[in-house]
Amino acid sequence: MTPKPVISVRGLTMGFGELVIMRDLDFDIEAGEIFVILGGSGCGKSTLLKHLVGLYKPMSGAITIAGLSLDPDNEDSFKKILARIGVMYQGGALFSSMTLGENVALPITEYSDLKESAVEELVRLKLRQVGLEGFEHHLPEELSGGMKKRAAIARALALNPEILFLDEPSAGLDPISSAELDMLILRLNRTLGTTFVVVTHELSSIFTIAKRIVMLDKESKSIIADGNPHELKEASEHPFVRQFFNRQPEMEK
Amino acid sequence: MHNDHATTPSPTLFVDSKPELLTLGLRGILDLRTTPGIMESLAHLPKPLPGLIHADLSGITRMDDCGALVILQLRRMAEKHGSTLEMLGTPGHVQELLDFLRLDDPPRSGGSKRTRPGIMTRFGIKTIEVTSQAMTHVSFVGEVTVTLLSLLRHPGRLRLGDVVLYMQRVGVDALPIVGLISFLLGLIMAFMSAVQLQQFGANIYVASLVALAMVRELGPIMTAILVAGRSGSAFAAEIGTMKVSEEVDALITMGFKPAMFLVAPKIIASLLVVPLLAMYSNLFAIAGGLLIGVTTLDLTVNAYMAQTMNTLTIFDINWGLFKSAIFAVLIATVGCFKGYQVRGGAASVGQATTSAVVTGIFLVILVDSVLAVILRYWRP
Secondary structure (H helix, E strand, C coil): CCCCEEEEEEEEEEEECCEEEEEEEEEEEECCCEEEEEECCCCCHHHHHHHHCCCCCCCEEEEEECCEECCCCCHHHHHHHHCCEEEECCCCCCCCCCCHHHHHHHHHHHHCCCCHHHHHHHHHHHHHHCCCCCCCCCCHHHCCHHHHHHHHHHHHHCCCCCEEEEECCCCCCCHHHHHHHHHHHHHHHHHCCCEEEEECCCHHHHHHHCCEEEEEECCCCEEEEEECHHHHHHHCCCHHHHHHHHCCCCCCC | CCCCCCCCCCCEEEEEECCCEEEEEEEEEECCCCHHHHHHHHHCCCCCCCCEEEEEEEEEEEECCCCHHHHHHHHHHHHHCCCEEEEECCCHHHHHHHHHHCCCCCCCCCCCCCCCCCHHHHHHHHHHHHHHHHHHHHHHHHHHHHHHHHHHHCHHHCCHHHHHHHHHHHCHHHHHHHHHHHHHHHHHHHHHHHHHHHHCCCCCHHHHHHHHHHHHHHHHHHHHHHHHHHHHHHHHHHHHHHHHCCHHHHHHHCCCCHHHHHHHHHHHHHHHHHHHHHHHHHHHHHHHHHHHHHHHCCCCHHHHHHHHHHHCCHHHHHHHHHHHHHHHHHHHHHHHHHHHCCCCCHHHHHHHHHHHHHHHHHHHHHHHHHHHHHHHHHCC
């Protein structure tokens, strides 16, 4: 069986106004893959993620998700795509006026027929998965940064979407929570076949979860590496890629 | 609204009920889409349940944490009716999920639910809030006063660029709306009073009425209300958002005094431009009155302007400017203060903004009334 791409990007050029950030990106993400987007700071990883979920419009090129063309102006198809994806934002983006439980319950009550008691139970299970059980009635402002991050993941998981986009999920987490998060990602990927698109810097996390990475480069405005991180670490022809994976500083000249 | 898997059969719950044994077969996909229906059918099983329940899970092709709710419900039902629940043929992936979710663990208490406290409690909370707010209010006003006084000795500490920026935002940017509203206000005043004054042949006093009412009262007040709506709210929102995103904390740890850095430029800029705005507002209102006077009251431009000049004294104009200056300080201070009180997130910023406008306008009207009384008795 040939794996079929669940997201395909063709000739994507992104930027703001006159400024081009990335030019002519082409890549496919296969169903059930854990796909990691890498790159130095400020190279446009988060921008690429926002293009993939339809928040930003590409300057040119096309993105297809699950066979549907991503076009935020086409309400019908965009809604169908949104039903299949979940997004966790860098800063958490929890609604500050709602408790954690309400934040997670919001999409569940909106898009399912579960009874109130069942929703409550499900929210508890979601929070248990990210290690936040017992914090249902806390407001986001009462949580630490790492807890907010985990709560945001629980909310992104609420509807068990086919594709999950995570923007720096483990930044700011302690090593234990970060490892637990990796386990959670792997388990969801294995048991539910969820496709993950992750932006992260954590090397240990990349080597644990990533089946495939792409590395964006600011200078050439393109992808300079695409493949398995373990192989790229040893054998990439790009010195920057090897440097990145081996955590070496910029060479002194 | 979950994914549509066209190839998979729809999930079903098979029930085989015998007097001593209830067999339940779960098949297919158990997810957010299918679970509500299954839970509904389980809840409507004929009661009482027999002593032994067999749950056959072997047919489950895919189950997520939502599907686990079904297992939880089965356990609860069995417990309630004193039956024994046996799960048969649990597939590997289901077992893995159940292990991961630790369904056997009792729910950890989620702290107390946020419920609306009783009326007495709320009364108490509000009272404490108001008293403690009075304290912070006093200390804020004190801090701002000290900061402003210290500027007299060290004027170089003022961030002049910010002052100019806020002068533009509070003053220049408000010119169109203040001009328009004042012009219409003068127009309406003249129009309405003309009907009455015409009966006595006192057409010319329309000019006096518009000029005196605007310069002494309405000009400063209208301007203050507009500034509170435009700029008082903006100050609160700006400082409030800075507070939420830890920018105020950053200022403090960098050794800046927020009162000097954030508050002083706003107050000084408002103090400088709001009286000018009020003057400008008077001008437009008189122009509005003039238009009505000339078009409907058969007055000449000369006569109207001469009457206006005769009515107004230099004291009236100074008094209006003085009031505007006080209003400006009130609005800017309240705006900044409300911004400072923001805690938490977006909702709190919204409340602070509303409160800045409401409190600002209230204080303006209150102070205006007090000044009117003072003027009545102490005017030389």
